[in-house]
Each structure stands twice: as structure tokens, then as C-alpha cells.
Amino acid sequence: MDYKQLVDKAYEKHNLDKEEIERLLMPENSEDEAYLFKKADQLRHETVGDFVHLRGLVEFSSHCRRNCNYCGLRRDNTSLLRYRLSPDEIVDIAHNAAMLGYKTIVLQSGEDEFYTADIISDIIRRIKQNDDVAVTLCIGERSYEEYKLMRQAGADRYLLKFETANPEHYAAMHPDMNYDDRIRCLMMLKDLGYEVGSGNIVGLPGQTIAHLAEDIMLLKELDVEMAGIGPFIPHSNTPFRGEAMGTLEMTLRVVAIVRLMLPYANIPATTAVGTIHPQGRQKALMAGANVVMPNVMPSQYRPRYEIYPSKICIGEQPANCRMCIEGIIRSLGREVGTDYGSYKAGQ
Numbered sequence: 311m312d313y314k315q316l317v318d319k320a321y322e323k324h325n326l327d328k329e330e331i332e333r334l335l336m337p338e339n340s341e342d343e344a345y346l347f348k349k350a351d352q353l354r355h356e357t358v359g360d361f362v363h364l365r366g367l368v369e370f371s372s373h374c375r376r377n378c379n380y381c382g383l384r385r386d387n388t389s390l391l392r393y394r395l396s397p398d399e400i401v402d403i404a405h406n407a408a409m410l411g412y413k414t415i416v417l418q419s420g421e422d423e424f425y426t427a428d429i430i431s432d433i434i435r436r437i438k439q440n441d442d443v444a445v446t447l448c449i450g451e452r453s454y455e456e457y458k459l460m461r462q463a464g465a466d467r468y469l470l471k472f473e474t475a476n477p478e479h480y481a482a483m484h485p486d487m488n489y490d491d492r493i494r495c496l497m498m499l500k501d502l503g504y505e506v507g508s509g510n511i512v513g514l515p516g517q518t519i520a521h522l523a524e525d526i527m528l529l530k531e532l533d534v535e536m537a538g539i540g541p542f543i544p545h546s547n548t549p550f551r552g553e554a555m556g557t558l559e560m561t562l563r564v565v566a567i568v569r570l571m572l573p574y575a576n577i578p579a580t581t582a583v584g585t586i587h588p589q590g591r592q593k594a595l596m597a598g599a600n601v602v603m604p605n606v607m608p609s610q611y612r613p614r615y616e617i618y619p620s621k622i623c624i625g626e627q628p629a630n631c632r633m634c635i636e637g638i639i640r641s642l643g644r645e646v647g648t649d650y651g652s653y654k655a656g657q
Contacts, residue, residue: 350566350598363651366407374420408441421450431463469507475528507536513556535653540582543618569598
């Protein structure tokens with residue numbers, strides 16, 4: 311079976327073994343790669359349509375108890391000027407985003423235990439009382455009871471990336487974390503009825519093609535409703551400061567293969583792909599992605615949530631970002647979605 315036949319198999323069956331995924335990750339020429347992207351975009355059109363759904367990102371705290379080797383928010387980065395928003399500020403920012411037309415609000419932070427499940431639950435309830443929006447949480451590992459409390463308060467979705475599916479590689483990336491705990495949390499979230507998002511980082515130090523294939527297989531095994539895939543970008547205040555950046559090409563291949571394997575998943579064109587290439591988000595949207603997550607934070611906070619350096623749109627105001635991203639979407643012949651953009655398998 312040649313490369314294009316293998317792409318066709320993925321397009322039709324949505325299921326490949328590890329060796330087949332590895333082959334798709336390494337096309338021999340640009341024609342084969344273009345075919346992969348074309349078929350992923352075709353499947354995206356057929357399954358989730360031409361609407362691009364916007365998620366308004368509220369980065370409400372840059373404090374983190376973890377020490378992940380790749381992340382600028384890591385606990386040992388003492389040069390970062392950290393911040394926490396009050397519940398009132400978070401609710402106000404979410405409301406402003408809803409007024410700009412966002413139908414999903416993403417509450418994201420480092421793993422900051424200052425915000426108890428009770429505090430987060432109250433914020434969720436207030437946001438939902440004010441505006442007709444879905445709420446996604448991205449706040450790391452919590453207990454089953456905490457996840458349940460926040461779900462009962464109205465949280466619709468939860469994003470918890472595993473970053474790498476290989477347990478040994480995971481341990482090398484996360485010196486104070488446990489791979490089994492991460493998978494256990496994802497299972498809890500599934501059990502509680504969240505729409506669950508997970509994903510990986512492409513180009514992490516020590517990553518192999520086999521690792522990437524394992525990442526894609528785990529996303530398929532978990533049957534995630536959302537798959538977040540972005541490139542590694544080294545940060546100067548982490549142990550990986552001198553490592554090579556992940557490439558746009560490999561990131562797009564992973565996006566395309568995940569679309570073929572998970573035809574109805576919501577897949578964002580991440581800010582990170584836009585950071586490493588001026589057309590990164592557009593290219594991802596043409597390789598299977600159907601979601602964009604613009605930052606809706608006031609501009610004074612944006613430089614202080616530095617997971618990685620040189621992030622795009624740092625100086626923009628939320629209204630400007632909203633207009634800019636709609637222009638990008640329309641330039642591709644697509645439209646901004648006007649509903650929640652919920653997962654709709656097989657419909």
C-alpha cells in the first residue's frame with residue numbers, strides 16, 4: 311500500500327495501527343503531504359462542516375504548583391511576574407467575551423490551588439447566569455469530587471492534555487507528576503459527562519516518531535471530543551531553553567492524522583502554530599482544524615501568562631482579536647460558528 315492509499319484507508323476507516331500512523335507522519339515528498347492535508351480538510355468539511363468555532367480564552371492565573379520542564383509557568387521560574395484574577399474580574403471578562411459573540415468561554419490557569427472547586431463552581435454559575443455560553447475548564451488535575459462539583463455547577467467541557475502518551479517520556483517531561491494520574495483524571499472526566507479534550511505537544515525534547523504515533527493512538531483510544539495539538543516552543547527560563555522548536559510541518563501532519571482518526575472531534579488551530587509561522591493557524595484550518603481559541607484577556611495580563619515566549623497578539627485588545635480572527639476565517643471561505651460548537655458524533 312503506497313502513501314496515498316494509506317491516507318485513503320484512514321479517510322474511510324478512521325483507524326490505523328501504530329506502524330501505519332508512523333508511515334503517515336513521514337511522507338516521502340511534498341505531494342504526499344499535500345494529499346494528507348487535502349483529505350483531512352475534506353473529511354473536516356464532511357463531518358463538522360465549514361463553521362469555525364471560537365472559544366474565548368480567559369487565562370485567570372499564572373501561578374502553578376507543577377514544575378513541567380517545558381513550561382514557562384513552571385513553579386521554579388522565579389522571574390515570572392505572576393497574577394491572580396478575582397472571581398469578579400473573571401466573570402466580567404467572560405461577560406465581555408460573550409458580548410463580542412463568543413459562545414464558549416475557556417477558563418484556563420496553571421495548577422493553582424488558591425481557586426478551590428467551590429470558588430470555580432461559583433464563577434461558573436455566575437457566568438452562566440449572565441450569558442448563554444458553554445464553559446470549558448483547563449485547570450489541571452483535581453479529585454473526582456472536585457470535578458463533580460464543577461460539573462454540577464454547569465461546566466460543560468474540560469481540557470486536560472497528556473502532552474506525551476509514552477510513560478517514560480512523560481516522566482522525563484514532568485518531574486513531579488505521574489502518567490497514570492493523568493489518565494485517571496481523563497477517565498474521571500469522561501465518567502462525569504464532560505466533553506473531554508486532550509492532546510500532545512509536537513517536538514518535545516526526546517520525542518520520536520513512535521511517540522507521536524502513540525499520542526495519536528491514545529487520542530483515538532480515549533475517543534476525545536476535542537484534540538489540542540501544538541508545537542513545542544522553548545522557553546528561556548526552563549530546563550529545555552536550548553532545545554529545538556517543534557516544526558510546523560510535523561504539527562500539521564499530526565493535526566491531519568488526528569482528523570482522519572477522529573472525524574467528529576473539535577480540533578483547534580492553536581495560538582502556538584500561529585506563533586511559529588505567520589500563516590500557522592490558516593494552515594492548520596486547512597489541514598483538518600475547525601476551532602480557534604482567541605485570547606479575551608485585557609492586554610496588561612497577556613505577557614504575564616508566558617507558557618512559551620513570543621506569543622502572538624500579546625498587545626491586542628479582545629475586540630481587535632475578535633475582528634482579526636473573523637477576517638482570517640472568512641479569507642479561507644469559512645464562517646464563524648454561531649452556536650456552542652458542541653461535539654456531534656455522527657450527526
